[in-house]
Amino acid sequence: MISVAGFKAPELAKFLLEKHRILTVAIVTAGEYEGLRITPNVFTTLEEIDTFGDVMEGVIKKGKLA
Numbered sequence: 001m002i003s004v005a006g007f008k009a010p011e012l013a014k015f016l017l018e019k020h021r022i023l024t025v026a027i028v029t030a031g032e033y034e035g036l037r038i039t040p041n042v043f044t045t046l047e048e049i050d051t052f053g054d055v056m057e058g059v060i061k062k063g064k065l066a
Contacts, residue, residue, distance in 0.1 A: 001027060003035035004060055012036060015065040020055050 004012065009026035013036055016022040025037040040049060059065060 001033075001035040001037055002056070003033070004056070006063065007059070007065070009034045009036055011065065012059070015059075016052075016055065019065075020051065022052055022055065 003009065009028055013024045013026040016024055016036075025039070026034075027037055028034045038052070
C-alpha cells in the first residue's frame with residue numbers, strides 16, 4: 001500500500017485510472033490509514049511498473065495531480 005501526503009486516496013486512484021489507465025484500489029479506514037493498494041499481476045510488464053513509478057514520482061515532485 002502507498003499513500004502520498006496531501007492527496008486523498010480516492011482522488012489519486014481516479015487520476016491514475018483516468019489519465020494513465022493505471023488501476024489501483026483506494027483504501028480508506030476510519031482514522032487508521034488511507035492509501036492505494038497496488039497489485040501487479042503476473043502479466044504486468046516491467047514497462048507498466050516503470051510507468052507507475054514515473055507517474056507517482058511526478059505527482060510527488062509536483063505536489064498536484066496534473
